Amino acid sequence: MKIIVKVTLKNGVLDPQGKAIRRALASLGFEGVEDVRQGKLIELDIAETDPEKARAAALDMCEKLLANTVIENYTVELA
Template sequence: MKARVFVTLKNGVLDPQGKAIGHALNNLGFASVGDVRQGKLIEIELAETDEAKARVEIKEMCEKLLANTVIEKFDIELKV
């Protein structure tokens, strides 16, 4: 099974990198660009075949290491 973990900043946490990307896009002429937020995508291959178990395991990984839950949230996507 493959897991894709999206780690992004929680709403309300200032993201200066996202802001810089937004400015750069504006400078390139993409006038419609509004707020930009930057995050991380982590792909994990798992030996686990049970989806529910895999989800529990990945959630634990997120809480222990992959995300700093003080400022970040995470979304998990599983593909069998």
């Protein structure tokens, strides 16, 4: 079963990479981009076939490793 985990910075946490991307977009002529926030997308392919168990396992993975919950939020989607 495929699971998509998205990890994003919490609101209020500075994202220097997002700022750099925004500046680069502006220099390419893409105007009107008011803000850019960069995150991570992680694809998991796991053996579990029960969707609820798979989701629970992915949430546990996020808490323990995939996200730093001090600065990041995460979402889990079954693909």
